[in-house]
Amino acid sequence: MATDFKSLPVIDISPLLLKCDDPDMAEDAGVTEVVRQLDRACRDAGFFYVQIGHGISEVLINRVREITREFFKLPYEEKLKIKMTPAAGYRGYQRIGENVTKGVPDIHEAIDCYKELKQGEYGDTGKVMEGPNQWPENPQEFKDLMEEYIKLCIDLSTKILRGISIALCGSPYEFEGKMAGDPFWVMRLIGYPGAPFTNGKPENDIGCGAHTDYGLLTLVNQDDDKTALQVRNFGGDWISAIPILGSFVCNIGDMLKILSNGIYESTLHRVINSSPQYRVCVAFFYETNFDAVVEPLDICKQKYPGGTGGSQVFKRAVYGEHLVSKVQTNFAM
Numbered sequence: 349m350a351t352d353f354k355s356l357p358v359i360d361i362s363p364l365l366l367k368c369d370d371p372d373m374a375e376d377a378g379v380t381e382v383v384r385q386l387d388r389a390c391r392d393a394g395f396f397y398v399q400i401g402h403g404i405s406e407v408l409i410n411r412v413r414e415i416t417r418e419f420f421k422l423p424y425e426e427k428l429k430i431k432m433t434p435a436a437g438y439r440g441y442q443r444i445g446e447n448v449t450k451g452v453p454d455i456h457e458a459i460d461c462y463k464e465l466k467q468g469e470y471g472d473t474g475k476v477m478e479g480p481n482q483w484p485e486n487p488q489e490f491k492d493l494m495e496e497y498i499k500l501c502i503d504l505s506t507k508i509l510r511g512i513s514i515a516l517c518g519s520p521y522e523f524e525g526k527m528a529g530d531p532f533w534v535m536r537l538i539g540y541p542g543a544p545f546t547n548g549k550p551e552n553d554i555g556c557g558a559h560t561d562y563g564l565l566t567l568v569n570q571d572d573d574k575t576a577l578q579v580r581n582f583g584g585d586w587i588s589a590i591p592i593l594g595s596f597v598c599n600i601g602d603m604l605k606i607l608s609n610g611i612y613e614s615t616l617h618r619v620i621n622s623s624p625q626y627r628v629c630v631a632f633f634y635e636t637n638f639d640a641v642v643e644p645l646d647i648c649k650q651k652y653p654g655g656t657g658g659s660q661v662f663k664r665a666v667y668g669e670h671l672v673s674k675v676q677t678n679f680a681m
């Protein structure tokens with residue numbers, strides 16, 4: 349359950365990265381300390397910063413945002429060449445206002461890409477998301493750079509989840525195998541227009557309305573010179589996720605909330621860009637297997653703070669169905 353946090357914890361995960369291929373990692377003192385901090389952060393805020401030491405170079409982190417910014421500067425006709433449609437598996441470019449949160453159009457544009465699914469792999473549910481990703485033709489570098497970045501984000505997320513798995517269950521591999529051994533992933537390249545000024549004051553548009561993320565873990569790579577992402581604490585205050593150079597903002601999604609039986613929070617957050625400048629964010633969502641049946645882990649049922657031994661507080665969900673229902677209700681096209 350979220351607390352009344354006033355800022356988001358910062359975690360240096362390098363001791364975990366150093367040991368995370370060692371099956372005995374949980375016994376290492378450095379790992380134990382990282383696990384303690386992850387556990388605290390996931391309980392209190394559902395959000396934390398992963399500080400330098402995460403293993404993805406600042407040059408690459410910045411480059412994926414810059415190349416994204418260049419794309420959004422193109423004329424609309426150019427961007428439409430990779431237009432997102434239901435027939436394209438909801439992959440590609442989505443213009444401002446086409447993403448909707450609780451019925452209100454968001455003031456952002458985006459390119460969405462997803463792990464590519466084999467035809468017929470997941471029946472009718474999987475079919476909705478089938479299709480090749482649509483990448484801009486120019487520059488040539490775009491696709492290669494993004495694919496390299498995706499690979500590194502998958503790797504980093506797997507490692508962070510080993511730490512979270514130790515925190516919840518004692519063993520590092522709870523989120524591998526049939527839960528997330530073949531993780532689905534989503535990458536959204538997002539652009540938020542600068543706030544329009546009327547009578548000398550910025551008019552705050554909602555770049556993205558209050559929502560929770562759908563999967564296990566999100567890695568947010570945001571512009572480092574604008575504060576726009578806000579996280580809601582238990583008391584209902586919005587706490588800014590002020591950018592920290594070279595770090596990711598990391599947060600828990602709905603599937604991890606269910607698996608942990610609510611011990612960890614998938615915290616509400618929103619985006620308001622009140623800067624006059626265009627803001628870019630690259631959000632990487634690491635999810636369970638597409639067909640994973642997600643329900644509270646036994647150990648989390650026993651640990652549930654409500655204390656009614658063996659109680660299951662959260663309902664089961666099938667990840668792919670959760671995603672498809674979100675896409676079909678929140679994408680207006």
Ligand SMILES: N=C(N)NCCCC[C@H](N)C(=O)O
Nearest residue numbers: 447448449450559561562678
């Ligand atoms: N976790 C993901 N994929 N985030 C995308 C933005 C969420 C906002 C969306 N309109 C919604 O209401 O869910």
Ligand SMILES: O=C(O)CCC(=O)C(=O)O
Nearest residue numbers: 536568570577619629631
């Ligand atoms: O723009 C951001 O900082 C976060 C975006 C976000 O929350 C999302 O796409 O789910």
Ligand SMILES: [Fe+2]
Nearest residue numbers: 559560561617
């Ligand atoms: Fe989000």
